[in-house]
Amino acid sequence: MLPDRSAAVFAALGDTTRLALLRRLSADGPLSITRLSEGTGVTRQAITRHLRALGRAGLVRDARRGRERVFALDVKRIEKARQYLDDVAAQWDAAALRLKAFVEPQT
Amino acid sequence: MTTKTDEAQARSSTDRIEKRLELRAPRARVWRAIASANEFGAWFGMKLEGAFAARATIRGRLTIPGYDHLTLDLHVEQIEPERYFSYRWHPYAIDPKVDYSAEPTTLVEFHLAEIADGTAVTIIESGFDRIPLARRAEAYRMNDGGWAGQAKNLARYVA
Numbered sequence: 001m002l003p004d005r006s007a008a009v010f011a012a013l014g015d016t017t018r019l020a021l022l023r024r025l026s027a028d029g030p031l032s033i034t035r036l037s038e039g040t041g042v043t044r045q046a047i048t049r050h051l052r053a054l055g056r057a058g059l060v061r062d063a064r065r066g067r068e069r070v071f072a073l074d075v076k077r078i079e080k081a082r083q084y085l086d087d088v089a090a091q092w093d094a095a096a097l098r099l100k101a102f103v104e105p106q107t
Numbered sequence: 108m109t110t111k112t113d114e115a116q117a118r119s120s121t122d123r124i125e126k127r128l129e130l131r132a133p134r135a136r137v138w139r140a141i142a143s144a145n146e147f148g149a150w151f152g153m154k155l156e157g158a159f160a161a162r163a164t165i166r167g168r169l170t171i172p173g174y175d176h177l178t179l180d181l182h183v184e185q186i187e188p189e190r191y192f193s194y195r196w197h198p199y200a201i202d203p204k205v206d207y208s209a210e211p212t213t214l215v216e217f218h219l220a221e222i223a224d225g226t227a228v229t230i231i232e233s234g235f236d237r238i239p240l241a242r243r244a245e246a247y248r249m250n251d252g253g254w255a256g257q258a259k260n261l262a263r264y265v266a
Binding site for chain 2: 084089096099
């Protein structure tokens, strides 16, 4: 992945509308732009623009379904970010155990 | 369009790690294990050159088997005796060929509090959202199974 693309990932995640779109796609996707704009109070044009940003970040993919275009999460990309954090967390778990063994009196 | 609270909430899921542990040891003992560079290195798995001082950088060499060729810099931010200790570093800086110095750092914080039969320590590492995703993916790949696997080896090694 190119660095400018990862910048796009973080830009994409730093916006509430886009996060809402990701949440919606995660729960109900794949969905069309029409479905994604319903009840949001955000225009189709704005939704399209947000989806494009998510697409550039590699977080969302689109495909044709009949006459409409549907959008879905790119789970792999999102998984990767998760996996990293899980990994760092596991590292701290291990370090915490070592700290515990280090300071607690042996019984 | 983005409010501060929403942003903080959105970030919290991917931006930080928080661990709380309860230790059966007096606060002064736990504090020493964290704030003395020597003792910190002993349980963390690195050899640090010198002592921790606020706003000073200290270099450490990992003593973890397989990672002992790596050095890393800890930039100490704040020291509040027996209460709070924090530093910044480059997480996952495991490729000796890469210069990480220009990349964003994460903040590691230790909060200490007295509890009934010992000390509660909360460890928080935050700022991951600013670490390039490319770097995260690469670190994972390089690590062949990641830190999770390594952590298990480590637990065996120190046991």
